[in-house]
Amino acid sequence: MRILVVGATGTIGRAVVAALSASNEVISASLRSTTVKVDIADPASIQRMYRSVGRLNAVVCAAGQAKFAPLAQLSDADFRFCLDNKLMGQVNLVRFGFEHVEDGGSFTLTTGILAQAPMPGSAAISLVNAGVEGFTRAAALEAPRKIRVNAVSPPWVTETLQALKMDTS
Amino acid sequence: MRILVVGATGTIGRAVVAALSASNEVISASLRSTTVKVDIADPASIQRMYRSVGRLNAVVCAAGQAKFAPLAQLSDADFRFCLDNKLMGQVNLVRFGFEHVEDGGSFTLTTGILAQAPMPGSAAISLVNAGVEGFTRAAALEAPRKIRVNAVSPPWVTETLQALKMDTS
Numbered sequence: 001m002r003i004l005v006v007g008a009t010g011t012i013g014r015a016v017v018a019a020l021s022a023s024n025e026v027i028s029a030s031l032r033s034t035t036v037k038v039d040i041a042d043p044a045s046i047q048r049m050y051r052s053v054g055r056l057n058a059v060v061c062a063a064g065q066a067k068f069a070p071l072a073q074l075s076d077a078d079f080r081f082c083l084d085n086k087l088m089g090q091v092n093l094v095r096f097g098f099e100h101v102e103d104g105g106s107f108t109l110t111t112g113i114l115a116q117a118p119m120p121g122s123a124a125i126s127l128v129n130a131g132v133e134g135f136t137r138a139a140a141l142e143a144p145r146k147i148r149v150n151a152v153s154p155p156w157v158t159e160t161l162q163a164l165k166m167d168t169s
Numbered sequence: 170m171r172i173l174v175v176g177a178t179g180t181i182g183r184a185v186v187a188a189l190s191a192s193n194e195v196i197s198a199s200l201r202s203t204t205v206k207v208d209i210a211d212p213a214s215i216q217r218m219y220r221s222v223g224r225l226n227a228v229v230c231a232a233g234q235a236k237f238a239p240l241a242q243l244s245d246a247d248f249r250f251c252l253d254n255k256l257m258g259q260v261n262l263v264r265f266g267f268e269h270v271e272d273g274g275s276f277t278l279t280t281g282i283l284a285q286a287p288m289p290g291s292a293a294i295s296l297v298n299a300g301v302e303g304f305t306r307a308a309a310l311e312a313p314r315k316i317r318v319n320a321v322s323p324p325w326v327t328e329t330l331q332a333l334k335m336d337t338s
Contacts, residue, residue: 043245071264071311076212079260083252091248091296095240118307127260130303131296138287138295142240 002056004029006038006049006093007063011159012110016062027053030063040064040089041081043096050100059097060108061090064128068164071123082124087131094139094149101147109136109151116153129153171225173198175207175218175262176232180328181279185231196222199232209233209258210250212265219269228266229277230259233297237333240292251293256300263308263318270316278305278320285322298322 001024007013008028020026029036029049038049040063064086067078090109097107114122115129136151143149161168170193176182177197189195198205198218207218209232233255236247259278266276283291284298305320312318330337 071308072267072313074264079257083257087296087300088248088252095243098241114307115303116306118303118310120310123304123307123311126307127256127300127304130306131256131300134284134287134299135292135296137285137299138283138292139240141287141289142292144241 001025001058002027002054003058003060004053004056006030006040006059006061007110009033010062011157012154013062016060020060027056029053038063040093041085043092046089046092046096050096053100056097056101056105058106058108059093059101061093062110064089064110066125066128068121068125070121074124079124079127082128086125087128090132091135091139094135094143098144098147103145104147106148106150107143109149111136111151111153113153113155170194170227171196171223172227172229173205173218173222173225175199175209175228175230176279178202179231180326181323182231185229189229196225198222207232209262210254212261215258215261215265219265222269225266225270225274227275227277228262228270230262231279233258233279235294235297237290237294239290243293248293248296251297255294256297259301260304260308263304267313267316272314273316275317275319276312278318280305280320280322282322282324 003024004027005017006029008017009030009032017026029038039045066082066086094107111129111132114126118126136149140149158168172193173196174186175198177186178199178201186195198207200208208214235251235255263276280298280301283295287295305318309318327337
């Protein structure tokens with residue numbers, strides 16, 4: 001299969017690319033890439049990416065930023081950033097991607113455990129992750145040509161906990 | 170108690186006001202009101218409302234618009250409208266409202282059954298409702314002074330089905 005992995009250079013994205021590459025043609029896209037560069041917070045950037053990569057069997061998104069901070073410190077701009085990035089970025093990957101994906105293909109989005117199991121500091125992320133899940137459930141009903149839309153919700157990964165200086169045990 | 174009902178002139182809001190008025194001081198706010206007027210899609214309008222109404226024991230939101238339409242017909246502007254209105258409108262009622270609510274008070278937001286039980290046409294509403302639920306779960310953990318944050322998820326109500334010319338049986 002031809003699989004586009006968005007967020008291919010991130011912690012989870014690198015693992016996804018490694019797992020899929022043995023038996024698939026993987027096209028890696030990311031914010032930092034020099035080959036297929038994409039900023040999912042920018043709808044025009046998503047459209048350019050799809051035009052550049054050709055027909056696909058699957059799209060996997062492991063990209064999407066959102067801000068972890070106490071609710072009282074989250075600004076209007078912080079919420080806007082989270083909505084534009086991890087939430088609408090992934091929504092737009094699906095909306096703009098349908099026409100580039102073959103019959104019976106798939107979209108796999110990434111939410112996260114904070115959608116259902118919040119913690120202090122997760123208000124914006126919990127909002128965004130739950131929103132992605134709500135959209136995914138609905139979009140799956142309307143996807144054309146037997147295309148599937150799913151989301152996976154990873155737990156905390158060790159690399160992220162280490163980056164945030166949180167307990168990894 | 171002094172209870173602010175936002176969306177007091179809507180289908181559900183009118184019923185909430187009627188139910189609460191017997192034993193509480195209810196302050197009714199809505200987009201159409203001539204007394205306490207508020208547009209929850211406008212953060213400045215929410216701030217003005219809170220400054221005008223004084224101290225509160227509870228805030229109930231039955232306001233919040235979102236667009237029901239086939240996914241393929243939902244525009245960037247439609248998603249933006251839904252995010253600004255039913256999603257961030259309610260998030261901002263909580264964020265900006267904490268300082269106006271007494272110790273042990275409460276916020277009650279409104280989501281809807283489409284969060285968990287989508288149907289064709291509900292992509293934007295399912296996203297928004299699920300997002301409100303995710304935010305609510307997280308915000309409840311950080312609310313100060315024993316203030317509570319909850320959301321209720323009503324099923325379809327007859328008046329709405331009639332307005333949309335859908336089966337009410």
